[in-house]
Amino acid sequence: MTYQQLKAEEQQYVMNTYGRFPIALDHGQGATLWDVEGKKYIDLTSGIGVCSVGYNNEALVDAIAAQAHKLMHVSNLFLTAPMVQTAKTLVQATGMAKVFFANSGAESNEGAIKLARKYSFDKYGKGRSKIVTLKNSFHGRTVTTLNATGQEKFHNYFFPFTEGFDYAEAGNLADVQAKAGDDACAIMMELIQGEGGVLPLDKDFVQAVEAFCRERDLLLIIDEVQTGIGRTGTLFCFQQYGIRPDVVTTAKGIAGGLPMGAVIAAQSCCDVLGPGTHATTFGGTPTCCAAANAVLDIVNRPEFLRSVAEKGEYLKKGLAALHSDKIQGVRGQGLMLGVIVDPDARGALVNECLEKGVLVLTAGANAIRLLPPLTITYEEMDEALAILKTVF
Numbered sequence: 001m002t003y004q005q006l007k008a009e010e011q012q013y014v015m016n017t018y019g020r021f022p023i024a025l026d027h028g029q030g031a032t033l034w035d036v037e038g039k040k041y042i043d044l045t046s047g048i049g050v051c052s053v054g055y056n057n058e059a060l061v062d063a064i065a066a067q068a069h070k071l072m073h074v075s076n077l078f079l080t081a082p083m084v085q086t087a088k089t090l091v092q093a094t095g096m097a098k099v100f101f102a103n104s105g106a107e108s109n110e111g112a113i114k115l116a117r118k119y120s121f122d123k124y125g126k127g128r129s130k131i132v133t134l135k136n137s138f139h140g141r142t143v144t145t146l147n148a149t150g151q152e153k154f155h156n157y158f159f160p161f162t163e164g165f166d167y168a169e170a171g172n173l174a175d176v177q178a179k180a181g182d183d184a185c186a187i188m189m190e191l192i193q194g195e196g197g198v199l200p201l202d203k204d205f206v207q208a209v210e211a212f213c214r215e216r217d218l219l220l221i222i223d224e225v226q227t228g229i230g231r232t233g234t235l236f237c238f239q240q241y242g243i244r245p246d247v248v249t250t251a252k253g254i255a256g257g258l259p260m261g262a263v264i265a266a267q268s269c270c271d272v273l274g275p276g277t278h279a280t281t282f283g284g285t286p287t288c289c290a291a292a293n294a295v296l297d298i299v300n301r302p303e304f305l306r307s308v309a310e311k312g313e314y315l316k317k318g319l320a321a322l323h324s325d326k327i328q329g330v331r332g333q334g335l336m337l338g339v340i341v342d343p344d345a346r347g348a349l350v351n352e353c354l355e356k357g358v359l360v361l362t363a364g365a366n367a368i369r370l371l372p373p374l375t376i377t378y379e380e381m382d383e384a385l386a387i388l389k390t391v392f
């Protein structure tokens, strides 16, 4: 089918919830994609940070196929080896204690929110349920995580939202303390705000928030749904901030393209969610865990993580070398970059990139967001930069 034929049927049969780019993708290899008409693109989106080891990655595809042949799903009423292995790898790589598996970022954050509220309830009883998040944050699209998200535009239509969230200004410790008041149980934040515009938090601020959490026995929840699994040049971004979170959530890139999320808890709170308090049918299903194990085998190595940081620097330098007055700056870390442009020009720039064969994302008001597969090659980056040169 051509794009036009697919588009016509999509409009007839699919809910109109997404502003999609005007192409239909067919297949991919590495960081390169082809649409149904055979046009080629260098992909700087990786399915919004999901296809962390690229398209048609042999080790990943083989691991999924082998596990699907063996045992696709059994529910959490039974134990499987791939699930235990994924948990063990995540715990050993983070110095944290135990893992709960979910199926998406929002669901992982829901798990973290439940964990924080029960931690406080078990210790202090009712009345300490508030979770402070940051302005400009993004934590998901469920009725709870929409309200955890510190952006007004997400607090519409679906009333009543889950209560118990307040929003502090990023970088402002006094505001965090004021918003926490005396009825909070946790502070939840992204270290580089992704959807909000690729906005890195200041290290001193993050360490001060950690100290405040310790002083008041609040759980420090770090949302690494986007920053996790090697994206910023360390397995998790918190490892660059010199902090020890109580809870880390992750999802997007963990299974390289299959839906999966995880709530990783430190010793402080890893036994809060006991039997019957939290569950999900698909969580930790062996096929997704086999995929995660293949992804982690590739990503969780010092030389691979170093290569992500180096590629990020290469892209930053390449963008600076364009000497374009349309680029006002580049923010971010590793292969999570925001190219700052004039908000009024952004739409046209993104469309021109697409027409010329580079796929990019947007974030916040003024960022063009780049989240390429972590395995992108220097040839692919050069090809993308050559096209970006003609656009910028």
Ligand SMILES: *Cc1c(COP(=O)(O)O)cnc(C)c1O
Pocket: 103, 104, 105, 106, 107, 109, 138, 139, 140, 141, 190, 194, 195, 223, 224, 225, 226, 251, 252
């Ligand atoms: C994408 C994202 C989410 C939501 O993840 P879903 O898998 O879409 O539910 C939550 N937090 C952050 C930081 C994200 O980037």
